[in-house]
Amino acid sequence: MIDVCIIGSGAGASPIAYELSNAGFSVVVLEKGEYFTEEDFNKDELAVSRRDMFTPPLWEQKHIINEYEADGSFIRYDGEEYGWSFWNGSLVGGSSNLMSGYFHRMKPKDFKLRSTYGDIKGANVVDWVIDYEELEPYYDKVEKVIGVSGKVVQHKFQEKRSSKDFPYPELLTNGVTKWFDSACFALGYEAIPTPRAILSQNALGRNGCYYSNFCGSYGCASGAKGSARASLLQKCKAKIITDAFVYRLESDGQKITKAFYYTKHGFAHRVEAKIFVLAAQAIESSRLLLNSKSRFFPNGLANSSGELGKNLIFSAGGSGSGRFVFQKLTKEQQKELMEPGVFFNRSLQGWYEYEQDGKRYKGGTIDFLFEHQNIISRVNKELYDEEGKLLWGEALAKKIHSRITTSRVLTFEVFNDWLPTDKCSVNVDENTKDKYGVPVGVINLFGHPHDLEVGEYLAQKAVDVLQKMGAVEISYDISSSPPPNLVAGGCRFGNDPKSFVLDKNCKAHDLQNLYVTDASFMPTGGSVPYTWTIYANSFRVADILKGVLNK
Amino acid sequence: MTPFLNRRKFLQYGFLSTAVLVMDGCELKNILTSKDTIGQVQYDLFPKAKELGINTQVYMHIILHHSRISKEDKTFIKNGVKWLNEEARKMYKKIYIKLSKSQRQKVLHSIAATQWGESWLYTMLTYNFEAMLGDPIYRANINKAGWKWLQFEGGLPAPKKAFL
Numbered sequence: 281m282i283d284v285c286i287i288g289s290g291a292g293a294s295p296i297a298y299e300l301s302n303a304g305f306s307v308v309v310l311e312k313g314e315y316f317t318e319e320d321f322n323k324d325e326l327a328v329s330r331r332d333m334f335t336p337p338l339w340e341q342k343h344i345i346n347e348y349e350a351d352g353s354f355i356r357y358d359g360e361e362y363g364w365s366f367w368n369g370s371l372v373g374g375s376s377n378l379m380s381g382y383f384h385r386m387k388p389k390d391f392k393l394r395s396t397y398g399d400i401k402g403a404n405v406v407d408w409v410i411d412y413e414e415l416e417p418y419y420d421k422v423e424k425v426i427g428v429s430g431k432v433v434q435h436k437f438q439e440k441r442s443s444k445d446f447p448y449p450e451l452l453t454n455g456v457t458k459w460f461d462s463a464c465f466a467l468g469y470e471a472i473p474t475p476r477a478i479l480s481q482n483a484l485g486r487n488g489c490y491y492s493n494f495c496g497s498y499g500c501a502s503g504a505k506g507s508a509r510a511s512l513l514q515k516c517k518a519k520i521i522t523d524a525f526v527y528r529l530e531s532d533g534q535k536i537t538k539a540f541y542y543t544k545h546g547f548a549h550r551v552e553a554k555i556f557v558l559a560a561q562a563i564e565s566s567r568l569l570l571n572s573k574s575r576f577f578p579n580g581l582a583n584s585s586g587e588l589g590k591n592l593i594f595s596a597g598g599s600g601s602g603r604f605v606f607q608k609l610t611k612e613q614q615k616e617l618m619e620p621g622v623f624f625n626r627s628l629q630g631w632y633e634y635e636q637d638g639k640r641y642k643g644g645t646i647d648f649l650f651e652h653q654n655i656i657s658r659v660n661k662e663l664y665d666e667e668g669k670l671l672w673g674e675a676l677a678k679k680i681h682s683r684i685t686t687s688r689v690l691t692f693e694v695f696n697d698w699l700p701t702d703k704c705s706v707n708v709d710e711n712t713k714d715k716y717g718v719p720v721g722v723i724n725l726f727g728h729p730h731d732l733e734v735g736e737y738l739a740q741k742a743v744d745v746l747q748k749m750g751a752v753e754i755s756y757d758i759s760s761s762p763p764p765n766l767v768a769g770g771c772r773f774g775n776d777p778k779s780f781v782l783d784k785n786c787k788a789h790d791l792q793n794l795y796v797t798d799a800s801f802m803p804t805g806g807s808v809p810y811t812w813t814i815y816a817n818s819f820r821v822a823d824i825l826k827g828v829l830n831k
Numbered sequence: 832m833t834p835f836l837n838r839r840k841f842l843q844y845g846f847l848s849t850a851v852l853v854m855d856g857c858e859l860k861n862i863l864t865s866k867d868t869i870g871q872v873q874y875d876l877f878p879k880a881k882e883l884g885i886n887t888q889v890y891m892h893i894i895l896h897h898s899r900i901s902k903e904d905k906t907f908i909k910n911g912v913k914w915l916n917e918e919a920r921k922m923y924k925k926i927y928i929k930l931s932k933s934q935r936q937k938v939l940h941s942i943a944a945t946q947w948g949e950s951w952l953y954t955m956l957t958y959n960f961e962a963m964l965g966d967p968i969y970r971a972n973i974n975k976a977g978w979k980w981l982q983f984e985g986g987l988p989a990p991k992k993a994f995l
Contacts, residue, residue, distance in 0.1 A: 323986025326965040327994030331899040339901055360901075494986035501988050620984065655964045655983050660957055670943055670952055672876040684981045 282306040283829055285539050285553035286518075287526045287568070290374020291814040292559035292798030294508035297518035298425075299822035305829055307518040308551055310541055312525045312560075313370030316377070318510070321499030325654050329497055334378060335367035340715040343563070348703040348726040358712075366563055366723060366764040371499075372520055373509025374561065375765055379811055380496035381477035381505055382647050383428050384695075385419050386806035386813050387439045387632060388412035389642070393697070393804045397642050403699035403728055404591050406803045409774055409784045410820075416442060418816035423447055426506035426815055427484050430475030430625075437632040451480045451489055451623050455616030456604070456690070460626050460648065463748035469741070474625040474647055477506035477811070486510060491621035493653050508815075524549070526568060527718045529556065533576035535793045542716045555825060559798040559818070562592065566706040566770035566800065567721035582788035587781050588771060589706035592723070593805050595766035596731035597644060597694030600739055600756025601651065602746035606686040617688050624649045624690065628745070631738055632807060641734055644696030644807030646742045651689035658684060690751060692742040694735050694758065695766075696807045699728040706770050727760020768799035768810055785824045786817070797821050865912040866891065871928045872915065873959045875935050876952065880963050883976040890962035890971035893995050904954075911951035918942050968993045 283305040286293045293309065301307040313334070327333045342359035343366050357364055369375030389396045391408040399405065420442045422428065429448035432441065450473050464471040478495070481488040486503035495505070503510045513520060524541040531537060536556040541549050558565050566589040572581040580588045606614050631643035651658065662680050665671050671679065698704075703726030708719040735758035746754045774780030777789035786801050788794040797818045799810050806813065866888065873880065873887045880887055894900050895908065919927040919938045927938060942948025962969070963977035968990050972978065978985055 322988045322990040324966050324968070324990040324994060325986075326961060326969060327990065330961060330965075331897075331995060333899075333994055337899060337901070492986050493984075498986070653986070655978070655981065656957075656960050659960045659964060659981075663953060663956055670949055670956075672939070672952070672956065673878065676877065676956075677879040681981065684983070 282308050282551070282553045284308070284555045284557060284825070285310065285551045286557040286559065287539060288374060288559040288561065288565075288798060289372050289508060289513060289520065290369070290559065290561065290798065291376045291508050291811050292561075292818050293557065294373070294376075294512040295815055295818035296557050296559075296797060296822045296825060298512035298516045299819065300825060300829070301516040301518040303826055305826075307516075308553065309372075309513070309518050309520045310524040310526050310539065310551065311370075311372050311374075311520060311522050313372065313522065315372040315520065315522050316499060317514070318499075318501050318503050321377075321501045323492060323494040323498055325494075325656055328499075329654050330656060332365070332367075334369050334371050334499075335365060336370055338363065338365055341367070341720070342712075342714070343720055344709050344712055344722045346722060346724045348724060350726075350729070352703075354724075366721075366767075368561060368765045371509075372522060373507045373513060376507040376811060377499045377505070377509060378497050379477070379505070379507070379765070379809075380649070381811075382627075382649075382809050383430075383475045383477045383812045384627070384629075384645055384808035385439055385816075386412070386415075386808060387437060389633065390804065390806035391415075393642060397640065400699060400728070400730055403701055403730070405699060406772070406774060408803060412439065415813070415816050415820065416440065418819040419812065421819050422812055422815045425484075425819075426477055426511045427479045427486070428475050428477055428506070428812075429480040431473045433470075433472055435470040435472055435629065437629050446475060448480050448483060451476055451478060451625060452491065453625050454619050454622045454650070457624060457626055459613075459749050460624075460745065463745050464628070467744055467748055469628055469745065470630050472627045472629060474627045476623070476625065479504040479506070484511065485515065491623075493621045495623075496652060497654075525716055526560070527571065527716055529558075529568065529572040529581055529794070531572075531574060531576055531581060531791060531794075534791065536581075536791060546716070555793045555795065555828070557821075557825075558794065558796045558800075561798050562767045562770050562800045563706050563721050563723060565796055565798055566592075567708055567719075569771070570706070570708045571719055577790070582771075582781055582790045582794060584790050585778055585781060587779060590702070591700035591769045591772055591803065592704045592706055592767065593698040593700050593769040593802070594762035595805060595809065596696045596698035596727065596760070597735040598739065598756060598758035598761075599691060599693045600742055600746075600754070601689050601691040602743075602749070602751025602754040603687050603689050604749075604751055608750055608752070614686075620653070628741060631741060634737065636737065641737070642697060642807065643734060644694060644738050646692050646694050646738055648690060648692045648742070648745075651691050655684075690746065690749075692739075692746075692756075694738045694742065694756075695809060696731060696734045696738060697804060698731055698762075700769060700772075700803065701726050701728055704769075725760070725762055727762075732758055732760065766805075766810055768802040768805045771796045771800035772803040773801040774803065786821050795821060795825070865909050866895075868912045868915065868927055869908070869955065871935070872939075872952075872955050875932075875939060876956055877959050877963075879980070880959055880977070883963070883980055884973050885963045885977055886971045886973060887959055887962040890965070890969060891958060893969065894958055894961075897995050899995065907951070908954065911947070911954070914947060914951070915942060918948075966990055969995060
């Protein structure tokens with residue numbers, strides 16, 4: 281019998297595969313998608329961004345989405361019918377292949393949200409059962425093993441670090457960052473170079489960044505991006521089985537005994553192991569457990585608490601942008617603006633906590649980046665005139681040419697806490713099946729009004745900077761639309777087996793050998809993208825598992 | 832408005848039932864192929880593409896036959912041709928491609944004022960720009976003419992084989 285069977289191969293799965301297989305344990309990784317490497321990745325916008333080659337077609341695999349209002353009413357959306365996808369990357373390494381790699385650590389107070397800021401009506405906020413100090417060595421490990429580039433600068437909310445600086449220097453940046461830094465200085469805001477999970481030089485057996493101009497959404501052809509595949513799976517002896525959709529976990533009431541999976545042609549297989557690690561990304565992990573009901577667990581595997589699938593969270597906030605137009609710039613500035621390839625890489629965290637009207641708020645992070653260079657999507661944004669009328673012909677051609685060749689858009693993304701609530705959760709729809717004949721996941725969505733309030737506050741700060749920089753057409757959208765790639769919760773960890781699915785070690789309270797190590801364990805998400813924390817926690821659990829297997 | 836929201840709202844407000852009513856009233860005979868009509872519409876919407884030598888027809892052939900395009904999307908493209916011709920006949924007693932340039936523009940403006948028409952024209956334009964600005968491997972953006980027009984450099988590495 282093998283030692284460890286891991287379901288999923290992304291950021292929550294791969295540190296365990298890497299650590300345990302390198303420690304001599306036998307590890308099998310089951311991945312639904314295909315195995316793409318640096319040789320396979322390219323910058324084909326039609327394939328990657330328009331036809332979503334790395335995610336399943338919605339007519340084969342979809343979700344049902346219930347969008348809730350505060351009064352409890354909801355609108356049901358069939359994901360296929362509405363083109364609403366929550367898939368992020370079905371390939372070896374998962375969506376970490378396609379991330380932009382904006383890496384921020386959670387801050388000490390993020391681990392103690394409830395005890396620091398108190399209860400918020402309608403929200404199920406709890407403190408984490410570990411603190412920042414416990415996770416810090418693993419954040420540090422991620423910097424070194426996955427590879428994080430950047431420059432540490434002291435600022436109001438800089439968290440404590442065991443290493444003085446990042447192991448790799450900052451990536452090259454566009455000249456417009458100077459305008460940004462000057463604007464922030466004038467406003468009294470602290471500009472921070474954004475740490476990135478991208479190697480700025482050859483290291484770790486991987487090539488450094490070659491500034492392709494097409495980073496987020498695309499696989500990295502040099503290996504510079506710290507995907508779970510490039511940085512971990514390709515460097516370990518874990519056996520990776522692709523085309524393996526795990527549809528059921530079987531237990532004897534105490535332990536998981538088998539994982540069953542289908543290939544795309546519907547052939548069923550099974551894997552037996554001493555330990556099972558589930559990391560299929562938050563929604564799918566809850567779905568698998570809910571679909572693994574048995575006489576021992578009639579409400580879903582590891583669900584004696586009734587908490588499985590509950591308190592799903594996303595990253596709250598939204599995004600905005602401003603446009604820089606040639607008419608307002610010198611020739612030199614125009615040249616700087618249009619320089620392709622190099623990054624923008626600036627963040628603001630000056631309002632990670634703030635006071636307003638005598639009340640203390642947990643705030644968040646604002647990342648700035650140039651609009652994605654995908655040319656088709658940029659052009660498609662120009663199809664309407666200012667009155668919202670569809671354009672065509674010469675008028676459209678003129679508009680497109682002018683906008684694309686004589687202006688550039690700087691965007692920002694706001695990250696703040698998506699408060700966990702009763703209305704935001706995962707369950708399954710027994711009557712709606714995917715191509716494998718397995719009940720699809722139901723995503724119940726609700727954004728707490730507090731999230732919007734905080735997002736709005738932060739967006740205004742970003743607007744200040746864009747205005748100061750001289751941008752035009754500044755706009756933003758703070759909403760409770762969930763970013764599908766920033767999802768967590770559903771199997772929260774905590775000490776009380778009656779209230780939490782997982783224990784402190786991310787082991788299911790109900791079972792001796794089931795661990796869940798994607799973002800499902802997170803009771804709150806911090807006000808940063810999740811990937812660094814998922815990696816760090818997975819390295820932490822890997823150490824725990826080494827101890828378990830060595831017993 | 833993003834295509835996603837456009838489509839989502841469009842469907843939410845009962846587009847499908849409207850479509851059935853329109854179809855029920857459709858009595859077209861001797862229609863030329865959808866492909867020809869789509870080609871004419873795309874030219875009328877964005878003549879610059881032809882000027883640049885973009886082969887939108889070869890791209891639309893890919894779209895109408897590829898497994899990554901849903902049946903619903905393919906049906907919508909084809910139904911749009913029928914509805915367009917119905918509107919053309921209603922206005923001028925002729926199918927779309929038999930009309931003069933100015934008549935065709937009037938038909939386009941007429942359907943653009945309807946929900947289905949705006950959505951269909953938007954769809955035709957987006958496929959036009961996919962053809963024009965997609966990687967040259969798809970045989971539509973010949974000699975990177977679409978990219979050159981917008982001073983755009985495609986990302987590297989370029990695909991070695993077509994996904995679509």
